[in-house]
Amino acid sequence: MDCLEAQRLMKPYLDKKLTDRELAQFIDHIEHCRDCREELEINMAVDTVMNDKDDARDAYNFTRKVDERLASSRRFLRVSRTERLARRCSIVIAEIIFILTILTSVELREFQDHTFTTLYRFIHWYEPATETETETETETEAQTDESEEMVSEG
Numbered sequence: 238m239d240c241l242e243a244q245r246l247m248k249p250y251l252d253k254k255l256t257d258r259e260l261a262q263f264i265d266h267i268e269h270c271r272d273c274r275e276e277l278e279i280n281m282a283v284d285t286v287m288n289d290k291d292d293a294r295d296a297y298n299f300t301r302k303v304d305e306r307l308a309s310s311r312r313f314l315r316v317s318r319t320e321r322l323a324r325r326c327s328i329v330i331a332e333i334i335f336i337l338t339i340l341t342s343v344e345l346r347e348f349q350d351h352t353f354t355t356l357y358r359f360i361h362w363y364e365p366a367t368e369t370e371t372e373t374e375t376e377t378e379a380q381t382d383e384s385e386e387m388v389s390e391g
C-alpha cells in the first residue's frame with residue numbers, strides 16, 4: 238500500500254469501515270510510515286474532538302490514542318481470523334452430518350435394520366459386540382469400505 242492509498246483509507250478506518258484485508262494493509266503501512274502515522278494522528282484528533290466527548294480530557298494525547306487504536310485493530314484482525322476459522326470448521330462439521338444423514342438413509346433402505354448403519358456403529362462402537370470378536374471386525378471393515386465409496390461418489 239502506498240501513502241496515497243493509506244490516506245484515502247484514513248476516514249474509512251476511523252469509521253471502522255475497512256475490510257479485514259484493507260485493515261491489515263493499512264495498519265502495516267501506518268506502522269512503517271511516519272508521515273501517514275502523523276496524518277492519522279491529526280485525523281484521529283479531529284475525529285476524537287468531533288465524536289468522542291466522554292474522552293475529551295484525553296483528547297490531546299493523540300500519540301497514545303493512535304497506539305491504542307492500532308493495537309485494538311490488530312486484536313480485531315486476530316479475533317476475526319479465529320472466527321473465520323471457527324466458521325469453516327462448523328461448515329465441515331455440517332457437511333459431515335449431511336453426508337452421514339444421506340448415508341444413513343441409503344443404508345436404512347438397503348438393510349432395513351438400523352443396527353447395520355454406519356451411524357449406529359459409530360455411536361455404539363464402544364459397546365461389547367454380541368457376535369464373536371473376529372466376525373465383528375470383518376463386518377466393520379466391510380462397512381467402512383462401503384461408506385468411503387459412497388462419500389467419494391457424493
Ligand SMILES: [Zn+2]
Nearest residue numbers: 240243270273
Ligand atoms: Zn505513508
